Amino acid sequence: MPRNGAPTRERILDAAERLVIDNGYAATSLDRVIAESHSSKGSFFHHFASKDELARALVERYAAADIAHLETALAEANAASDDAAERVLRFVRSFEDTADELMSAQSSCLYVSVLTERELVERGTSGQVTNAIVAWREGLTGLLQAALPDPPGLDLHDVADHLFVTFEGAFILCRATGDPSHMRRQLRAVRQLYQALLSR
Amino acid sequence: MPRNGAPTRERILDAAERLVIDNGYAATSLDRVIAESHSSKGSFFHHFASKDELARALVERYAAADIAHLETALAEANAASDDAAERVLRFVRSFEDTADELMSAQSSCLYVSVLTERELVERGTSGQVTNAIVAWREGLTGLLQAALPDPPGLDLHDVADHLFVTFEGAFILCRATGDPSHMRRQLRAVRQLYQALLSR
DNA sequence: GTTGTAACAGACCGACTGGTCTGATACAAG
DNA sequence: CTTGTATCAGACCAGTCGGTCTGTTACAAC
Numbered sequence: 001m002p003r004n005g006a007p008t009r010e011r012i013l014d015a016a017e018r019l020v021i022d023n024g025y026a027a028t029s030l031d032r033v034i035a036e037s038h039s040s041k042g043s044f045f046h047h048f049a050s051k052d053e054l055a056r057a058l059v060e061r062y063a064a065a066d067i068a069h070l071e072t073a074l075a076e077a078n079a080a081s082d083d084a085a086e087r088v089l090r091f092v093r094s095f096e097d098t099a100d101e102l103m104s105a106q107s108s109c110l111y112v113s114v115l116t117e118r119e120l121v122e123r124g125t126s127g128q129v130t131n132a133i134v135a136w137r138e139g140l141t142g143l144l145q146a147a148l149p150d151p152p153g154l155d156l157h158d159v160a161d162h163l164f165v166t167f168e169g170a171f172i173l174c175r176a177t178g179d180p181s182h183m184r185r186q187l188r189a190v191r192q193l194y195q196a197l198l199s200r
Numbered sequence: 201m202p203r204n205g206a207p208t209r210e211r212i213l214d215a216a217e218r219l220v221i222d223n224g225y226a227a228t229s230l231d232r233v234i235a236e237s238h239s240s241k242g243s244f245f246h247h248f249a250s251k252d253e254l255a256r257a258l259v260e261r262y263a264a265a266d267i268a269h270l271e272t273a274l275a276e277a278n279a280a281s282d283d284a285a286e287r288v289l290r291f292v293r294s295f296e297d298t299a300d301e302l303m304s305a306q307s308s309c310l311y312v313s314v315l316t317e318r319e320l321v322e323r324g325t326s327g328q329v330t331n332a333i334v335a336w337r338e339g340l341t342g343l344l345q346a347a348l349p350d351p352p353g354l355d356l357h358d359v360a361d362h363l364f365v366t367f368e369g370a371f372i373l374c375r376a377t378g379d380p381s382h383m384r385r386q387l388r389a390v391r392q393l394y395q396a397l398l399s400r
Numbered sequence: 401g402t403t404g405t406a407a408c409a410g411a412c413c414g415a416c417t418g419g420t421c422t423g424a425t426a427c428a429a430g
Numbered sequence: 431c432t433t434g435t436a437t438c439a440g441a442c443c444a445g446t447c448g449g450t451c452t453g454t455t456a457c458a459a460c
Contacts, residue, residue: 022318026223030449043407050449107318118223129376162386162393175318196393231416242421245419
């Protein structure tokens with residue numbers, strides 16, 4: 001086999017991810033992705049058939065990392081305590097504790113950038129996002145069901161989805177205010193709200 | 201005075217708002233805005249100096265309507281009950297009751313589209329968004345303070361911001377899943393979480 | 401060394417972009 | 431009826447866009 005192209009592909013994905021998260025998909029030109037990844041037109045189109053294909057690869061990689069992150073946190077929460085309510089709170093707390101780190105690594109969420117463009121979604125880019133959302137929903141619903149076996153008038157799926165909603169909404173709030181500490185503070189608020197629900 | 205250009209300007213803003221909410225700012229071309237508003241290049245650039253100027257006008261109009269909506273709901277909540285906790289719940293409930301209507305009128309939020317593009321934000325488009333966020337924060341913090349005068353380890357500003365976060369996050373969730381009912385369900389979830397907090 | 405091919409480089413292309421410019425048109429004031 | 435101007439129409443322009451094409455280079459197999 002000739003040269004190994006994998007590192008180049010990763011460099012392109014890294015640069016594209018940063019640019020798309022910062023400025024959105026349509027506002028990110030391939031010329032800029034190519035320049036910032038120190039690549040070339042020929043190289044880019046050798047690895048990706050089109051810009052849309054790049055978007056699909058970006059989302060696939062991002063969603064896989066997201067789900068891996070979720071599963072690590074789930075495992076840690078399960079190992080940390082035998083009390084079901086405590087597990088829920090530990091789970092949320094683990095994201096709260098790493099929120100500042102997260103926000104210094106990325107200025108927003110790739111999901112937001114991709115979902116903002118409806119025509120892009122309709123070209124089949126959002127399947128992996130839905131997978132990730134379902135994984136978060138089911139993971140947290142499991143923890144919540146153990147803590148609230150007979151919830152009074154609550155849909156635990158919605159309560160579980162609310163954590164994803166908090167993440168995405170907090171990204172927007174951080175961007176609007178220019179203050180990345182809102183991510184940690186919103187995760188803290190949602191933990192305290194969950195705590196109120198579980199300790200009633 | 202010659203012809204009245206105000207209706208044309210509004211038609212352009214209406215078309216642009218729908219297109220930008222659907223597909224984002226960069227992905228929305230002026231040609232398309234002009235076509236869908238049944239206008240022309242000359243007409244467009246008579247009313248707006250540039251595309252960025254259009255963005256600023258869009259956000260200004262959208263934020264003003266947003267704040268007006270907030271103030272109506274605040275007044276209604278205050279009129280509806282004397283109990284402070286009840287006022288908070290009524291306030292959230294009013295958005296829950298109109299959520300389906302909201303989602304049939306718009307597929308997402310203009311704030312998301314505009315904030316997604318950092319370079320656009322840096323060109324001074326987000327000032328009005330911050331105003332709106334502060335208005336929501338202060339309005340709801342007022343209601344919460346009356347219900348929880350001495351909150352134990354809670355930052356009521358963050359708890360108040362959480363409603364805005366829920367709105368924005370739910371817009372993302374709706375777009376990802378293609379299911380607009382998530383808006384109502386997330387507002388219901390956050391109301392139930394607030395209820396748990398207030399009735400502890 | 402020859403050869404085959406994945407990996408890369410960059411000139412080039414048509415389509416479309418935001419924006420300009422010239423001119424036409426409606427309408428109120430005198 | 432003339433005139434001034436806000437409003438509008440659309441041909442046009444330079445630059446950028448995603449994408450193509452031709453060619454070169456590195457490396458493994460033989």
